[in-house]
Amino acid sequence: MNYISTRGRAPVLSFDDVVLAGLARDGGLYVPETWPQISDQGLSTLRGLSYAELAARILAPFAEPAISEAELTMLCEDAYRGFDTYPDPAPLRRLSCGTYLLELFHGPTLAFKDFALQILGRLFDLVLARRGERVTIIGATSGDTGSAAIEACRDREAIDIFMLHPKGRVSEVQRRQMTAVVADNVHNIAIEGTFDDCQDLVKALFSDHPFRDRVRLAAVNSINWARIAAQIVYYVHVVRRLAENERRLAFVVPTGNFGNVFAAYGAARMGMPIEALIVASNRNDILTRFFATGTMEIGPVFATLSPSMDIQVSSNFERYLFELHGRDAGAVVSLMQGLRDTHAFSVAPARLEQARRTFLAARCDDAGTSETIRSIYETEGILIDPHTAVGVAAARSAKVARDITKVCLATAHPAKFPDAVEVATNVRPLLPSRLADLLSRPERYATLGADAGALRQLIDQTLAAKGITQ
Numbered sequence: 400m401n402y403i404s405t406r407g408r409a410p411v412l413s414f415d416d417v418v419l420a421g422l423a424r425d426g427g428l429y430v431p432e433t434w435p436q437i438s439d440q441g442l443s444t445l446r447g448l449s450y451a452e453l454a455a456r457i458l459a460p461f462a463e464p465a466i467s468e469a470e471l472t473m474l475c476e477d478a479y480r481g482f483d484t485y486p487d488p489a490p491l492r493r494l495s496c497g498t499y500l501l502e503l504f505h506g507p508t509l510a511f512k513d514f515a516l517q518i519l520g521r522l523f524d525l526v527l528a529r530r531g532e533r534v535t536i537i538g539a540t541s542g543d544t545g546s547a548a549i550e551a552c553r554d555r556e557a558i559d560i561f562m563l564h565p566k567g568r569v570s571e572v573q574r575r576q577m578t579a580v581v582a583d584n585v586h587n588i589a590i591e592g593t594f595d596d597c598q599d600l601v602k603a604l605f606s607d608h609p610f611r612d613r614v615r616l617a618a619v620n621s622i623n624w625a626r627i628a629a630q631i632v633y634y635v636h637v638v639r640r641l642a643e644n645e646r647r648l649a650f651v652v653p654t655g656n657f658g659n660v661f662a663a664y665g666a667a668r669m670g671m672p673i674e675a676l677i678v679a680s681n682r683n684d685i686l687t688r689f690f691a692t693g694t695m696e697i698g699p700v701f702a703t704l705s706p707s708m709d710i711q712v713s714s715n716f717e718r719y720l721f722e723l724h725g726r727d728a729g730a731v732v733s734l735m736q737g738l739r740d741t742h743a744f745s746v747a748p749a750r751l752e753q754a755r756r757t758f759l760a761a762r763c764d765d766a767g768t769s770e771t772i773r774s775i776y777e778t779e780g781i782l783i784d785p786h787t788a789v790g791v792a793a794a795r796s797a798k799v800a801r802d803i804t805k806v807c808l809a810t811a812h813p814a815k816f817p818d819a820v821e822v823a824t825n826v827r828p829l830l831p832s833r834l835a836d837l838l839s840r841p842e843r844y845a846t847l848g849a850d851a852g853a854l855r856q857l858i859d860q861t862l863a864a865k866g867i868t869q
């Protein structure tokens with residue numbers, strides 16, 4: 400498969416190049432030239448595969464010829480063996496109301512991001528070993544991405560990873576999942592500033608071209624195509640399990656960057672029978688407003704109980720805009736120009752109508768989130784995390800036909816957000832036993848001011864001390 404940019408002015412890349420590439424050179428995002436198709440007959444042959452085999456089968460058309468299905472099978476087997484519920488890393492649970500929860504939080508760092516990052520870390524390894532190259536990954540995190548990326552890259556020969564988090568502004572569990580990792584190639588840095596300061600530092604280092612080339616800087620953020628491809632797998636997994644009995648399915652996806660729900664859209668484009676996608680937002684409801692009005696308008700970011708969705712600009716939405724406009728890169732360029740210049744853009748009424756044939760959107764504020772956590776505990780006896788609760792609330796309010804079965808994505812383990820869960824239920828969720836001592840493990844991290852020069856120096860010194868650069 401070859402990959403093209405949503406803005407139409409960047410070189411066409413192969414899969415191995417796209418794994419290492421961040422943003423396309425024209426500012427766009429890479430997408431596959433075509434959507435591979437899974438036929439009805441194909442679907443029945445998928446039923447007998449393990450999750451890892453299914454993942455390899457779905458990823459193969461995206462990765463070939465750079466990487467073969469046999470290589471992918473080994474890679475996926477290795478990636479999903481580390482999940483607590485292996486061999487089924489994504490168990491489905493039926494609630495008494497008939498709605499399903501798809502539990503995506505049994506990976507090493509207890510959020511769905513492990514599904515893609517455990518694959519991506521290994522793809523990096525494979526591609527770099529083949530080329531005899533190495534990379535320095537730098538990222539900024541407000542929570543779940545940092546720990547999932549660190550866990551995926553730890554102890555990998557060809558990678559050093561520097562992860563910035565805003566000092567004192569991530570939850571204790573989230574911080575310790577990063578800083579308690581003992582590995583020579585993992586470097587945590589607490590920045591005296593906000594998440595935006597961290598992101599600005601990352602951008603500053605990426606735009607310092609001599610530095611960027613010297614240390615071979617790479618990124619792991621959610622615009623990486625391989626992350627989307629790996630997330631398509633669990634939607635196909637649900638369809639193959641449920642489609643025989645539950646003929647009409649809708650997925651409910653708690654959304655921030657539009658990455659996870661775009662993967663669901665991808666599964667539909669690959670031929671999976673999916674009736675609707677319900678986009679669930681917290682108080683940061685830019686997407687809900689878009690699907691109501693056709694206008695995307697950037698507002699302020701509010702802190703909520705579901706912090707991994709406290710985002711205004713959903714970077715992956717550009718991929719959907721590209722599809723919605725019949726893959727017209729010129730249309731995407733002018734919408735994105737509008738977003739930059741006026742902090743807003745609108746799509747034509749016919750486009751909005753088309754979008755609404757697939758997507759529904761609903762928002763849920765903190766009070767509703769808390770109430771949903773409480774009521775699910777009361778009626779089902781289970782604890783759900785605040786992100787999952789935003790989805791469950793959206794599932795309850797979304798108006799879809801009665802014969803459509805809803806599948807809500809449970810994106811994080813409740814113990815990742817123990818305070819919010821305890822306030823709602825009076826029960827403090829416990830970490831899985833392998834992490835029971837997390838809060839007493841020693842932490843290791845550097846602290847820096849929000850200063851690009853100091854950060855560059857720290858990275859240079861660290862790599863030089865390891866003999867990687869001079």
Ligand SMILES: *Cc1c(COP(=O)(O)O)cnc(C)c1O
Binds near residue numbers: 656658
């Ligand atoms: C990242 C994250 C989300 C949002 O996912 P997107 O792909 O950015 O839409 C939702 N829930 C949790 C727990 C997350 O970590």
